Amino acid sequence: MHPNPAFRTAETVENLAFARAQSFGLLSLSTEGAPLVSHIPFQLSQDGTQAELHLVRSTEITRALTAPAPARLIIQGPHSYISPDWYGLPDQVPTWNYVAVHLTGTLERLPDTALEGVLARLSAQFEARLAPKPAWRMDKMTPDVLAKMMRQIVPFRLTIETVEGTWKLGQNKPDAARLGGADGAAEAGLGLETAALAALMRTPPA
Numbered sequence: 437m438h439p440n441p442a443f444r445t446a447e448t449v450e451n452l453a454f455a456r457a458q459s460f461g462l463l464s465l466s467t468e469g470a471p472l473v474s475h476i477p478f479q480l481s482q483d484g485t486q487a488e489l490h491l492v493r494s495t496e497i498t499r500a501l502t503a504p505a506p507a508r509l510i511i512q513g514p515h516s517y518i519s520p521d522w523y524g525l526p527d528q529v530p531t532w533n534y535v536a537v538h539l540t541g542t543l544e545r546l547p548d549t550a551l552e553g554v555l556a557r558l559s560a561q562f563e564a565r566l567a568p569k570p571a572w573r574m575d576k577m578t579p580d581v582l583a584k585m586m587r588q589i590v591p592f593r594l595t596i597e598t599v600e601g602t603w604k605l606g607q608n609k610p611d612a613a614r615l616g617g618a619d620g621a622a623e624a625g626l627g628l629e630t631a632a633l634a635a636l637m638r639t640p641p642a
Contacts, residue, residue: 487539
């Protein structure tokens with residue numbers, strides 16, 4: 437995480453709310469070689485102390501995790517290049533603004549009997565965001581097809597011990613310069629996320 441305290445002012449509740457809104461991240465597990473990483477959707481518990489997820493049975497993390505182990509779930513938010521010309525100040529340099537939240541704790545494999553509940557809760561979470569569309573449910577699947585697909589995946593739980601967030605949104609600049617950076621990012625339209633980043637730059641965490 438970025439060490440500048442100006443970018444670390446978000447409270448735990450804000451970081452968890454951001455992670456819950458995204459509900460997709462990079463799960464990282466340390467090994468003797470390079471860290472293992474999987475891109476996964478997840479569901480946070482109501483109190484933010486646990487994250488439920490599932491992995492394909494053949495992934496490296498599934499094969500490597502023979503006992504509960506330290507792991508980190510990295511949630512990336514909107515990000516963009518920021519040109520120094522947008523600040524309206526002399527002697528500025530280019531930078532990259534972004535939001536990221538790290539959830540660190542202990543990853544454990546759950547019994548296969550827990551898989552159906554994990555999948556049902558996860559799909560219900562995302563289907564609810566599509567209302568008024570009727571929610572998809574697993575009972576719409578042919579039982580044999582569903583069973584075959586479920587044999588290929590494994591349920592996991594991350595028990596969260598630390599929550600850290602970096603909201604690098606120009607808070608280290610004067611307000612006018614930060615807002616100029618937000619306007620520049622919004623007008624440049626460098627990607628689908630620049631409008632969302634500009635909105636966060638205009639109202640960063642206090």
